[in-house]
Amino acid sequence: MKLLLVEDEKELTSSICKYLIRERYLIDSVSTYNEGRERILLFDYDCAIIDITLPGGSGLGLISLIKEKYLNTGIIIISARNSLKDKIIGLETGSDDYLTKPFFLSELNARIKSILRRRNFAGNKEIIVDEIKITLNDSQIHIYDKPLNLTRKEYELLLYFTANLNRVITKESIAEHLWGDSVDAADSFDFIYTHIKNLRKKIMDLGGKDHIHTLYGMGYKFITE
Amino acid sequence: MKLLTKTNLYYTLFALIIFIIGGFAFFFIIQSEIYEEIDEALVSRKEVILKQSGIKGEGYLHELAKSDDIRIIKTNQKSELSSGFSDTLIFRPGERDGEQFRCLTFKANLSGTIYKIEILRSATDSDSLIDGIVLSASIIFFLLLGGGAVLNYFISKKVWKPFYGVLDIIKDYRPGGKPIAELPKSSISEFSNLNQVIDRLVEKVESDFVNLKQFTENASHEIQTPLAIIKTKSELLLQREELDQETVKEIVSINEAATRLSKLNQALLQLMKIDNRQYQESEAIDLSALLEKKLQRLNELIEMKNIKLKTNIDKNVFINMNLSLAEILLSNLLNNSIKHNIFGGDLMINLIPNELSIKNSGEALNIEPEKLFDRFVKESTSNESIGLGLSLVKQICETYNFTVSYNYKFSIHELKINF
Numbered sequence: 001m002k003l004l005l006v007e008d009e010k011e012l013t014s015s016i017c018k019y020l021i022r023e024r025y026l027i028d029s030v031s032t033y034n035e036g037r038e039r040i041l042l043f044d045y046d047c048a049i050i051d052i053t054l055p056g057g058s059g060l061g062l063i064s065l066i067k068e069k070y071l072n073t074g075i076i077i078i079s080a081r082n083s084l085k086d087k088i089i090g091l092e093t094g095s096d097d098y099l100t101k102p103f104f105l106s107e108l109n110a111r112i113k114s115i116l117r118r119r120n121f122a123g124n125k126e127i128i129v130d131e132i133k134i135t136l137n138d139s140q141i142h143i144y145d146k147p148l149n150l151t152r153k154e155y156e157l158l159l160y161f162t163a164n165l166n167r168v169i170t171k172e173s174i175a176e177h178l179w180g181d182s183v184d185a186a187d188s189f190d191f192i193y194t195h196i197k198n199l200r201k202k203i204m205d206l207g208g209k210d211h212i213h214t215l216y217g218m219g220y221k222f223i224t225e
Numbered sequence: 226m227k228l229l230t231k232t233n234l235y236y237t238l239f240a241l242i243i244f245i246i247g248g249f250a251f252f253f254i255i256q257s258e259i260y261e262e263i264d265e266a267l268v269s270r271k272e273v274i275l276k277q278s279g280i281k282g283e284g285y286l287h288e289l290a291k292s293d294d295i296r297i298i299k300t301n302q303k304s305e306l307s308s309g310f311s312d313t314l315i316f317r318p319g320e321r322d323g324e325q326f327r328c329l330t331f332k333a334n335l336s337g338t339i340y341k342i343e344i345l346r347s348a349t350d351s352d353s354l355i356d357g358i359v360l361s362a363s364i365i366f367f368l369l370l371g372g373g374a375v376l377n378y379f380i381s382k383k384v385w386k387p388f389y390g391v392l393d394i395i396k397d398y399r400p401g402g403k404p405i406a407e408l409p410k411s412s413i414s415e416f417s418n419l420n421q422v423i424d425r426l427v428e429k430v431e432s433d434f435v436n437l438k439q440f441t442e443n444a445s446h447e448i449q450t451p452l453a454i455i456k457t458k459s460e461l462l463l464q465r466e467e468l469d470q471e472t473v474k475e476i477v478s479i480n481e482a483a484t485r486l487s488k489l490n491q492a493l494l495q496l497m498k499i500d501n502r503q504y505q506e507s508e509a510i511d512l513s514a515l516l517e518k519k520l521q522r523l524n525e526l527i528e529m530k531n532i533k534l535k536t537n538i539d540k541n542v543f544i545n546m547n548l549s550l551a552e553i554l555l556s557n558l559l560n561n562s563i564k565h566n567i568f569g570g571d572l573m574i575n576l577i578p579n580e581l582s583i584k585n586s587g588e589a590l591n592i593e594p595e596k597l598f599d600r601f602v603k604e605s606t607s608n609e610s611i612g613l614g615l616s617l618v619k620q621i622c623e624t625y626n627f628t629v630s631y632n633y634k635f636s637i638h639e640l641k642i643n644f
Binding site for chain 1: 446470474480487525526561
């Protein structure tokens with residue numbers, strides 16, 4: 001998979017690259033509009049992660065350029081602008097997703113994977129993690145070919161985990177991923193514990209392994225062999 | 226009070242004083258003129274009498290004494306006799322009011338006999354004159370008053386017209402809103418000066434406003450980038466295998482603090498944008514549907530806290546406002562009622578046309594209720610609370626002239642908004 005990252009903040013670029021390196025993507029990272037334009041004209045990418053405010057021009061221009069050239073590229077905007085208007089403009093220009101800074105790397109990773117899956121028509125839409133098989137088209141999960149019934153939130157949680165295998169995921173990022181802005185109504189993130197516990201139990205009831213490890217005070221980790 | 230009414234009032238008061246003073250002065254001047262005239266006439270008559278009596282003798286005096294306006298008294302007391310002018314009232318039979326007379330007393334020496342002679346002349350003419358003066362002065366006064374009012378009306382219609390035009394235009398002016406229309410031209414130098422000053426002022430306000438808006442927005446967005454770096458770096462740090470428990474805790478704290486700072490920053494930006502009236506576009510919003518949608522999203526959090534939710538939401542309650550602001554308003558109200566609710570508490574939501582009421586169980590406030598809507602006032606020790614939620618609610622309500630009120634009774638907090 002080939003990714004393009006256009007972000008002018010060097011440190012943010014380095015963080016993103018460091019996190020994504022384990023996913024075995026090929027990442028081109030550039031920091032200005034013109035560099036971005038050059039890359040887009042030279043290569044086709046599976047996914048582009050683009051900041052809106054760039055030296056030399058607007059990221060929206062790059063998005064239009066990508067859309068003109070290679071329709072199949074998935075696009076994620078990463079921007080500090082949080083207003084509804086900015087989001088609508090971004091999505092209308094042709095981006096698939098809009099992530100507001102600051103964001104969790106685990107969230108970015110999950111969104112990239114989701115876009116790649118959606119864009120990749122040829123590939124079979126299945127995620128296989130050890131004994132767990134997730135069929136995305138119909139949201140079915142099987143453990144050792146036995147069907148696993150999950151609630152909507154548990155299913156989303158499992159997908160989030162499988163996107164970030166063997167990584168530390170904070171409670172906060174899980175809460176934000178599952179509940180978005182509604183998380184402001186909660187007075188702590190402890191409420192996600194119930195969901196984690198149920199998911200873990202359901203997997204293990206069907207003979208699955210104990211994948212979800214609690215890291216005290218930190219979050220969770222989905223461990224695979 | 227209108228400027229013209231005010232000037233009119235002063236003008237009338239001034240005119241009244243002038244007319245009273247002027248009337249008196251007029252009266253006294255005219256009266257003294259008349260008396261002078263009468264006195265002159267009396268003196269010349271006196272000379273005629275003295276001259277004639279010298280020629281014709283006593284018989285002439287007797288003849289004279291028959292007329293009404295002359296009295297002749299024979300006297301011997303030389304010394305007591307005073308001569309000169311005096312005023313006297315004479316009552317004629319059948320008349321109630323005495324008649325004002327001017328009287329000249331003098332003596333005549335006719336072959337050793339001294340006569341005291343009083344000649345009279347009516348001064349009544351001057352009384353009616355005074356009446357005339359008062360009447361005509363009053364007529365002039367009221368004519369001026371009425372004329373002034375009519376004149377002022379036309380002046381305000383015509384001369385002040387460009388001024389009121391300017392006033393109408395700048396009344397609706399909002400920085401960052403629609404540019405102001407061209408100010409009506411006027412040949413009056415004060416008004417054309419005023420127009421120039423307003424044009425300059427508006428230009429300055431506009432550029433300052435744009436600068437400030439851009440600055441705050443840019444500053445706010447610039448803050449988000451370093452926060453993004455802090456968050457991603459701390460997240461990367463957490464991925465390391467060799468961390469001990471203490472370090473992990475510190476890193477998680479750093480990460481959470483960065484999130485809070487970012488939320489605070491966003492809330493402040495929203496407050497500023499509402500202050501600057503940057504949420505201009507408004508549309509008819511189906512508040513009922515929006516409320517239901519928000520509640521649905523929060524449903525799980527409500528259940529997890531075992532909160533008993535009772536809703537009474539009228540269908541199709543529409544309200545004209547900005548969509549973003551409506552979302553912020555409802556989110557903050559609902560989040561508040563859940564966050565500060567107690568485990569197993571109640572949440573009652575009522576929406577009828579023109580009123581939204583949200584009631585939730587909860588501990589009594591530690592702060593005075595009036596301060597509830599102030600910025601950075603927190604009613605709980607919850608770390609996650611940034612203390613701007615209700616300020617945003619208040620600000621939005623003020624923008625649309627909604628009234629928001631708070632009530633606490635029997636362990637139930639109630640926030641009510643009237644549209």
